[in-house]
Amino acid sequence: MKKIGMSLLIAAVGGAVAIGGYKLFENKQNEQMTFEEKQKVYFANNPGSEILSSTGNPDFTEAAAAVSPGVVHIKVTMTRRASQGGGGSPFDMFEEFFGMPQRRQQQQPRQATASGSGVLISPDGYIVTNNHVVEDADKIEVKLTDQRTFEAKVIGRDADFDLALLKVSGSSLPFVKFGDSDHVRIGEWVLAVGYPLSLQSTVTAGIVSAKGRQIGILGEQGQGSPYGYGQPQEPIARTAVESFIQTDAVINKGNSGGALVNTRGELVGINAAIASPTGVYAGYGFAIPVNLVKKIVNDFKEFGTVQRGYVGVNFREVDAAIREEYKIDDIHGLYVFDVVKDGAAAAAGIQKGDVLTKVEGNIIYSSSDLQERVARLNPGDKLKLTYKRDGKERDVTVTLKAQDTKKSVTEEEASASATEIFNKLGASFTPASDAQKKKFGVNSGVVITQVHRGGMFEYFGVEKGLVVTHVNGKPVNNVDDVESALGSTKRNIVRITGVSEGGTTEFNFPIQY
Incomplete structure (x- = not known):
């Protein structure tokens, strides 16, 4: 009887140790699972x-x-x-730049x-x-x-x-x-x-x-x-x-x-x-x-x-203004304004002026089609892109890269930053004609042909038709002049001078990142 009792005790202890060990292993495995894997295991074991x-x-x-x-x-x-004097305005942070009433009571x-x-x-x-x-x-x-x-x-x-x-x-x-x-x-x-x-x-x-x-x-x-x-x-x-x-x-x-x-x-x-x-x-x-x-x-x-992977391009959605300005016939896609030096797109052969037409074989109708797909991936992941150049489509596999935050700001990176600010303004431009310059008595100018939804121009009510004569104090006569002038933006404030039937207007736009 004693031998039987001892055997049962040993078996019970051994079983408890095994169960405990399994639970420890299970907990460790559980910690390493993604949320999606955890859910699959749970619902597989608890079908409803x-x-x-x-x-x-x-x-x-x-x-x-x-x-x-x-x-x-x-x-x-x-x-x-x-x-103490009352609630704040959502524009408090811009008072210094726009000359709004200052509230400097004790906080x-x-x-x-x-x-x-x-x-x-x-x-x-x-x-x-x-x-x-x-x-x-x-x-x-x-x-x-x-x-x-x-x-x-x-x-x-x-x-x-x-x-x-x-x-x-x-x-x-x-x-x-x-x-x-x-x-x-x-x-x-x-x-x-x-x-x-x-x-x-x-x-x-x-x-x-x-x-x-x-x-x-x-x-x-x-x-x-x-x-x-x-x-x-x-x-x-x-x-x-x-x-x-x-x-x-x-x-x-x-x-x-x-x-x-x-x-x-x-x-x-x-x-x-x-x-x-x-x-x-x-x-x-x-x-x-x-x-x-x-x-x-x-x-x-x-x-x-x-953990964000980057394609390494600056782009704008293809629209009527883009088609007219760059003489392309694509109905949709993303027009590449700039390619990051040593970035993933550059390594795959994508160049400035290309039009991104598909991601993973799916047509790109808007920037969100590419952005969301990329946002689901990590640095090192691969992404299939289709782009058009000289009327011909090409397929490439892009290996996403992490953002290099340790780089010094080179001239090319500064130019890309200007491109980013250009896109944030949210407008399309065309050179002002000699007749328009003569009409307003100016020597330089680009005409706003379109104001894009979500940009700073729309936000502050700048309307198409305005002739922009200076950006950050520099005269502008074409899109390249505008982008170049944006490179001298200081304190994240873009200064725009324009003329219209109502006279000369000046804007100060805060550019947020």
Whole structure:
């Protein structure tokens, strides 16, 4: 009997050791997994009944029930400096340059609060939300639908993508299943889940009304934009990436960072902005595609920051002005204004004047088609691009490179910086005719033929037809003169002098990065 008892004891101890060892190995493996891999393992081991897309009269009850517990309310406490004389203007930072009334009363710190939404993406407490929800936070509190509250820490955040990853100490937490934003179709039913207007968990329904939408809010947040907060490019310096899913599901303040899900209860986007002249819902909301979100949050978890690969080109979308100015017949694509020396594009043979027409075999209709695809990749990853030169298309494989922040500013890099500023102005120019110069009594000038959406010219109300005579104090007679003069921009302020029927006008544009 003693031998039998000893054998059972040894077997029990051995089993416990084996189970404990397996658990330690499992936990280690779990830490090394991406969020997508974690979700696949979880749902493979915990299969549930599939939530099917509704037909006939829509029924969103199953999707709402599956998703709502994994969407959290985020409350932020921050310290702000407020003037004793009243609230600040969003243009306070520009007063010095525009001669606006100065408010120089003594500043006092005060506590302020704000709220938004977030989405649990793993059972161990990782939460994705918008950067603008938490960027000024001193303290972040997360509240679940079951009324549990946690204090969250920021794992990583990035303003260029308007995404942040938070972490709370918890286990077996409800979370939302990843979907595939590439397969989202225009006209498809979607749900927006979040905490709008400080209400409790709220679900609204609508359809996807557009994809790959660029609205010019990232980098311009908080400056009076009609999107509740220029010109797209992939420059040498860091730049925002916009390729939003547009929906008419009702989204309001507080929905930021919440979930956009399909009728199968799968996360397809993170709600980020609304189009509104009043600050409340007026018809359209915008969400960051989940396929981009996956990459960014995995970078946050592993590196604490986004690992960005660069093609190494400055470009503008092909439009009527580009076709006329550069004598090309392409209907769409990206016209290459400049190629970074020793960059990925240069190594692949892409040159200034080429037109990028396809990425991974897909036609490029707008800059977001390229930007989002590149943003999902890391330095060292390969990307297939198609470009047109002399009327012939060529396929190349580009190996993305990391941005070299240690380089000194050479003349070529300074020129590229001028190109970046040129694109931010958001306008097309043509040389002024002798008759126009004579009419206004000037010796130099370029005429604004088009003002592009999202650029500084549009933002400050500069209209086409204006004859620009000087940029940063230098006379300009063609596009090259404009770009050259922009290279002498100081303190990130571009000085423009122009003439029109109303007389001479001077502008000072703050260029933000």
